[in-house]
Amino acid sequence: MSTKQLVDRILSQIPDASFRVVFWDGESRRYGRGAEEFVLRLDDEAVCRGLLGNLSVRFGDAYVAGAVRVEGSLDRFLRLMFLCRPETFRLTLGEKARLAALRWRRVDALEQARRNVAVHYDLGNDFFKLWLDKEMMYSCAYFRTPDEDIDTAQERKLRHLAEKLRLREGVRLLDIGCGWGGFLLHAATRYGVHGLGITLSAEQEAEARARIGAHGLGDRVAVARRDYRELGETAGFDAVVSVGMFEHVGRSNYREYFRSTARLLREGGIGVLHTIGRQTPGPPNAWITKHIFPGAYFPSLAETVGPLTASGLEVTDVEVWRLHYAWTLDRWLEAYEANIDRVRAMYGEPFTRLWRLYLAGCAASFRYGDYCVWQIQFTKGATDAIPPTREYLYPSEP
Amino acid sequence: MSTKQLVDRILSQIPDASFRVVFWDGESRRYGRGAEEFVLRLDDEAVCRGLLGNLSVRFGDAYVAGAVRVEGSLDRFLRLMFLCRPETFRLTLGEKARLAALRWRRVDALEQARRNVAVHYDLGNDFFKLWLDKEMMYSCAYFRTPDEDIDTAQERKLRHLAEKLRLREGVRLLDIGCGWGGFLLHAATRYGVHGLGITLSAEQEAEARARIGAHGLGDRVAVARRDYRELGETAGFDAVVSVGMFEHVGRSNYREYFRSTARLLREGGIGVLHTIGRQTPGPPNAWITKHIFPGAYFPSLAETVGPLTASGLEVTDVEVWRLHYAWTLDRWLEAYEANIDRVRAMYGEPFTRLWRLYLAGCAASFRYGDYCVWQIQFTKGATDAIPPTREYLYPSEP
Numbered sequence: 001m002s003t004k005q006l007v008d009r010i011l012s013q014i015p016d017a018s019f020r021v022v023f024w025d026g027e028s029r030r031y032g033r034g035a036e037e038f039v040l041r042l043d044d045e046a047v048c049r050g051l052l053g054n055l056s057v058r059f060g061d062a063y064v065a066g067a068v069r070v071e072g073s074l075d076r077f078l079r080l081m082f083l084c085r086p087e088t089f090r091l092t093l094g095e096k097a098r099l100a101a102l103r104w105r106r107v108d109a110l111e112q113a114r115r116n117v118a119v120h121y122d123l124g125n126d127f128f129k130l131w132l133d134k135e136m137m138y139s140c141a142y143f144r145t146p147d148e149d150i151d152t153a154q155e156r157k158l159r160h161l162a163e164k165l166r167l168r169e170g171v172r173l174l175d176i177g178c179g180w181g182g183f184l185l186h187a188a189t190r191y192g193v194h195g196l197g198i199t200l201s202a203e204q205e206a207e208a209r210a211r212i213g214a215h216g217l218g219d220r221v222a223v224a225r226r227d228y229r230e231l232g233e234t235a236g237f238d239a240v241v242s243v244g245m246f247e248h249v250g251r252s253n254y255r256e257y258f259r260s261t262a263r264l265l266r267e268g269g270i271g272v273l274h275t276i277g278r279q280t281p282g283p284p285n286a287w288i289t290k291h292i293f294p295g296a297y298f299p300s301l302a303e304t305v306g307p308l309t310a311s312g313l314e315v316t317d318v319e320v321w322r323l324h325y326a327w328t329l330d331r332w333l334e335a336y337e338a339n340i341d342r343v344r345a346m347y348g349e350p351f352t353r354l355w356r357l358y359l360a361g362c363a364a365s366f367r368y369g370d371y372c373v374w375q376i377q378f379t380k381g382a383t384d385a386i387p388p389t390r391e392y393l394y395p396s397e398p
Numbered sequence: 399m400s401t402k403q404l405v406d407r408i409l410s411q412i413p414d415a416s417f418r419v420v421f422w423d424g425e426s427r428r429y430g431r432g433a434e435e436f437v438l439r440l441d442d443e444a445v446c447r448g449l450l451g452n453l454s455v456r457f458g459d460a461y462v463a464g465a466v467r468v469e470g471s472l473d474r475f476l477r478l479m480f481l482c483r484p485e486t487f488r489l490t491l492g493e494k495a496r497l498a499a500l501r502w503r504r505v506d507a508l509e510q511a512r513r514n515v516a517v518h519y520d521l522g523n524d525f526f527k528l529w530l531d532k533e534m535m536y537s538c539a540y541f542r543t544p545d546e547d548i549d550t551a552q553e554r555k556l557r558h559l560a561e562k563l564r565l566r567e568g569v570r571l572l573d574i575g576c577g578w579g580g581f582l583l584h585a586a587t588r589y590g591v592h593g594l595g596i597t598l599s600a601e602q603e604a605e606a607r608a609r610i611g612a613h614g615l616g617d618r619v620a621v622a623r624r625d626y627r628e629l630g631e632t633a634g635f636d637a638v639v640s641v642g643m644f645e646h647v648g649r650s651n652y653r654e655y656f657r658s659t660a661r662l663l664r665e666g667g668i669g670v671l672h673t674i675g676r677q678t679p680g681p682p683n684a685w686i687t688k689h690i691f692p693g694a695y696f697p698s699l700a701e702t703v704g705p706l707t708a709s710g711l712e713v714t715d716v717e718v719w720r721l722h723y724a725w726t727l728d729r730w731l732e733a734y735e736a737n738i739d740r741v742r743a744m745y746g747e748p749f750t751r752l753w754r755l756y757l758a759g760c761a762a763s764f765r766y767g768d769y770c771v772w773q774i775q776f777t778k779g780a781t782d783a784i785p786p787t788r789e790y791l792y793p794s795e796p
Contacts, residue, residue, distance in 0.1 A: 143786050279712045301713055302704035314677045314768065315699055318716035324786065370712065388541050388722065391792040 003049050006095060007042070010052075013089045017080055019072075024048070038072030053102030055081070060287035060361075064354045074360045075367070082368035125180070125207050130342060131335035135182040136207075139244035139274065140325040140373045150331040153324075158186040163393050164272045164317070164377045165239040166385045167191040174198075174237040174264055176228050177245025181208030181221075188212075188221045193239075195221040198228065228260050236266045246275035247296050251303065258311035268383040271313070272375065276325070277301065279370040285361070292358050301374055313378045316386055321373040322366055329363035401447050404493060405440070408450075411487045415478055417470075422446070436470030451500030453479070458685035458759075462752045472758045473765070480766035523578070523605050528740060529733035533580040534605075537642035537672065538723040538771045548729040551722075556584040561791050562670045562715070562775045563637040564783045565589035572596075572635040572662055574626050575643025579606030579619075586610075586619045591637075593619040596626065626658050634664045644673035645694050649701065656709035666781040669711070670773065674723070675699065677768040683759070690756050699772055711776045714784055719771040720764055727761035 004023055011021060011031050018032035021040045030036075042048050047067040050058050059081070062068040070077045091099075125136075132138060133154040141153035142160050161183060167173065169192035175184050178197025181204075187193045199205055208223045240261055249257050261271060281300040283289075289296050305315055336343065336359060344352045365371040379386070402421055409419060409429050416430035419438045428434075440446050445465040448456050457479070460466040468475045489497075523534075530536060531552040539551035540558050559581060565571065567590035573582050576595025579602075585591045597603055606621040638659055647655050659669055679698040681687075687694055703713055734741065734757060742750045763769040777784070 144789075145786065279707045300704075300707060301716075302700040302707070305703075306698075306700035309677045309698060309700070314770075315716075316718050316720075318699075318713075318718075319788065320714050320716075322714075322780075372712075382720075388543065389792065390717065390788060391542075394787065394789040394792045396794060 001095070001098065003045055003052070006052060006098060007048060009091065009095065010086070010089060014080060014084055016083070017076070019077070036072070037076040038070050038074070040077065041069040041071065043067055043069065049102055052099055053104070055086075057286045057290070060291065060354075060357055063357050064350050066349070066353065074356070075364060078361055078364035079368045082364060125203050127343070127346065128180075130339040131332050133331075135186070136180040137182045137243075138179055140276075140321055141328045141331075142321070143324055143327050146323070146327055148327075150328065150335075153328070153331075154182075155186075158183055159190075160393060161241060161243065161272055161274065161375075162187055162191055164375075165241055165270050167193050167239060170194065171238045172196075172236065174231075174234075174240045176240065176242040176261075177248075178204070178208060178223060179244070180204050181211050181223060183241065183243060184208070184221050184223070185211060185215060185217070188217050189215060193220075196234070196237075197221070197223045198226040198231070199223065200225060200227065228257065228264075231260070231264060235264055237264050238266060238269050240265050240269070240271040241274075242272075243274040244276070246273055246304075247293065247298060249297075250295055251297050251299065254299075254303070254307040255311065258308045258313060262311045262313050262380055265313075265380040267381050268385070269380050270316075270383065270385060271378050271380075273304070273308075273378070274373065274375045275299070275304070277304065277372055277374040279372065285365070288358070288361070291354065298371065299374075304374060304376065308376070308378060313380055314382075315376060315378050317377040317390065319375040319377075321375065322371070324366075325371070325373055326363045326366040329359050329366070333359040333363065399493070399496065401443055401450070404450060404496060405446060407489065407493065408484070408487060412478060412482055414481070415474070417475070434470070435474040436468050436472070438475065439467040439469065441465055441467065447500055450497055451502070453484075455684045455688070458689065458752075458755060461755050462748050464747070464751065472754070473762060476759055476762035477766045479759075480762060523601050525741070525744065526578075528737040529730050531729075533584070534578040535580045535641075536577055538674075538719055539726045539729075540719070541722055541725050544721070544725055546725075548726065548733075551726070551729075552580075553584075556581055557588075558791060559639060559641065559670055559672065559773075560585055560589055562773075563639055563668050565591050565637060568592065569636045570594075570634065572629075572632075572638045574638065574640040574659075575646075576602070576606060576621060577642070578602050579609050579621060581639065581641060582606070582619050582621070583609060583613060583615070586615045587613060591618075594632070594635075595619070595621045596624040596629070597621065598623060598625065626655065626662075629658070629662060633662055635662050636664060636667050638663050638667070638669040639672075640670075641672040642674070644671055644702075645691065645696060647695075648693055649695050649697065652697075652701070652705040653709065656706045656711060660709045660711050660778055663711075663778040665779050666783070667778050668714075668781065668783060669776050669778075671702070671706075671776070672771065672773045673697070673702070675702065675770055675772040677770065683763070686756070686759070689752065696769065697772075702772060702774065706774070706776060711778055712780075713774060713776050715775040715788065717773040717775075719773065720769070722764075723769070723771055724761045724764040727757050727764070731757040731761065 014031065018034040018036055019038050019040060020028060020030050020036055021042060022028045023042055024045045044067040047062050051062055059068065128136060128138065133150045135154055137154045137157065141150060142157040143153045144156065167187055171193045173187055173193045173195040175195060175197040178184055178199050181197055184195045184197045188195055197208060202225060205223055205225045212218055212221045212223065265271060276298045278298050278300055281303055284296055284298050301318065309315060336355065340352060406427065412429065416432040416434055417436050417438060418426060418428050418434055419440060420426045421440055422443045442465040445460050449460055457466065526534060526536065531548045533552055535552045535555065539548060540555040541551045542554065565585055569591045571585055571591045571593040573593060573595040576582055576597050579595055582593045582595045586593055595606060600623060603621055603623045610616055610619050610621065663669060674696045676696050676698055679701055682694055682696050699716065707713060734753065738750060
């Protein structure tokens, strides 16, 4: 049985999808019915053999290398990766044995791709400015309607967080993983807080400092390049927020993370944890952890609130966002594609393809997978600061 | 060292409380400073020795038997049970040995009390009508402000649940543990649903049937005396709700409970679980489980959402209520005390004291302990029926 026959056997069993495949020998085959959603170009037989062995890791590399190309909707293609259950395919024992054997095959074309993408860890602020919103929030926005623009939705997220934290004039706020300082600036200019932000990135620290200076907030807002475990002496915050950082903490450090948070908060203080998560526990996509977020873990709710409450903190609200992150990533991808020539000039074609796949793949994780955002509000002991109902989070908007 | 000396040693170490104790020999002693919150009358030395050995179980029996009496605020007295940490008291080794020895002592006066309270399992609807709201909701109400009346707050809870379930004309609703049918009636009259309620109580079933008939809803709403595990053939509900029943499911049955729920819901259907819970896992108060809710367990959030998501359901929102149940229980206790003469005539003095302690003790659990209500909204698979933000739950009220 040839590689092509095996690929064909599998593709023809995918339910509810309509697409065309152009094989390395030029042959074109149609799968499914209805309007064609995309064309999949498989230009390299050796790479395809490799893909059959380990789709979840090797597909990303193959896409980056250009050995697999998708014309039309990348989102509809990625949807297949989430909806297909290869274990339900009807395959002969011989076909299964063939697939198992391919699992251990080395694919040289992909080794090359891996080397090409190492560059992305050195990305600078200029790259993110090309496609993030004006406040440079590199986390999920909060949309009132799916068609809202990214600036409006990010601003709503900032206000939503501030209200959950009950920010007021003079409140002492800690932002763990403050990024480029977007939330600190919002909290200081709109609510008059005294803020400290910490980050491990020198680029983010420098940019956040510059923005704080430009707003004349240097006397009330500070940024430090520190780890959350290094703030032992700085306790007594009224509010502690962390947005899009917990993903990098690592499951084995959750206890320590929440114990630190509990220590940093004053009695009666309020915290909000905003993190990507999953409905059911499981390892993240191997390609994403290899190329984009080494060491990342996206926790289930039980994995998060267990150690949180064990640290003496109390859960007071859990908001769950799913499509919000798909919409956020759609906007980012749109802006990214609008600037694709500049990205290509800065980092070359393989990186350009890598980042596109990353943005589109994450959007698909939220749209078709079990990924979501957990926004957990908690307190250290009882407080009267949180109103009886959650109506306070939803003032009438025009 | 006498019993009185030991009691005095312990009482004098309780921080932040102001009260007076009248001992069995008539002596009166003052503890703490500030306005006197209550007077504790200890009329029986033997019972007090028993209390020293096992406060959490024996206090309830002693109160019911009238051997311990509280004049003034029962709530402020119960607060001590939550805030005191006897393990932090400074006691001599001799005192500790004395306490340990008392643990195994038999207290005859309390055995008698235990026999007196068995009556409460035979309580009828007339008893609950004395002190519940007009819709007879025997679960936490939802207050917009702490001083709202119980009818308004229970009605808000019903509407809140209905909105979370996205009820509409023709929706097929299952209510697991439907009580006296309050939510079914609300859903049928306000939203036009087709409803099935199940309960294990013959008294509740009869009352719910009568109310459905009185509303002329017999063609659309049914009640059955069935266990949730007995609905195998009745799948395909658009919405499944359970309010104040999960407490009785038992931790070892959570998997089966959620698998049943998942089976009963159609793909894309919505559920809401409303249950008493605790911030951190732990056994419930021994006296409550013995006399009021045998077999009850109040789960932590992690204990609940773990098996929920493992059953293929997805968490879409978690609302956390704490003081709402204290306020609800305050209203119930108020109405109960207003009808205390009728209760005494129906069931006698020990039962009267038992039910007062139960209502006041539960209020204290929410006010001073780590008890709360988890209101968990979930879906079976993805659905567009839930709006992007939770604004839909908070329409502008007059």
